[in-house]
Amino acid sequence: MTQIVTTGSWRPMPGHEADFVKAWSEFAEWASTMPGSTTLRLGRDLSEPTRFVSYAAWRDAESVHAWKSSPQFRGAMARVAQHVDDFQATELDIVASASEGASAVALSSAGAVE
Numbered sequence: 001m002t003q004i005v006t007t008g009s010w011r012p013m014p015g016h017e018a019d020f021v022k023a024w025s026e027f028a029e030w031a032s033t034m035p036g037s038t039t040l041r042l043g044r045d046l047s048e049p050t051r052f053v054s055y056a057a058w059r060d061a062e063s064v065h066a067w068k069s070s071p072q073f074r075g076a077m078a079r080v081a082q083h084v085d086d087f088q089a090t091e092l093d094i095v096a097s098a099s100e101g102a103s104a105v106a107l108s109s110a111g112a113v114e
Helices: 017-031 061-068 073-081
Strands: 004-012 037-044 052-058 084-093 096-099 102-105
Touching (some): 004 017, 004 061, 017 052, 017 073, 061 084, 073 084
Antiparallel strands (some): 004 052, 004 084, 037 052, 096 102
16 A cells, blocks of 8 residues: 655745644644544744645545545635645655665566556
8 A cells, every 4th residue: 555645835925924824733633534644744944934844644545635625625725825825735655765774665576666
């Protein structure tokens, strides 16, 4: 089973940072109730404090697609987007990881990423 990570790069409008964080937190609280979700996180870039990055691991791609196609998604995202000048989203298929001195790579026998 493939693990998927969703990420977002956010630039709140000047003066809207606190409102953005509050709206994103409410969005994440709702998203964390969706089947297949895990912990959702939002970080502020230390070298570029006007940029925030969100990320969440999901059990599988089907869970992500069900979340994004749910009837509530568009409205929940709009409440966050009203405070944002720029937003870029990605869905990442995890192909390698490392933990406690060991790594794992998800490659097929032909060297292609599975």
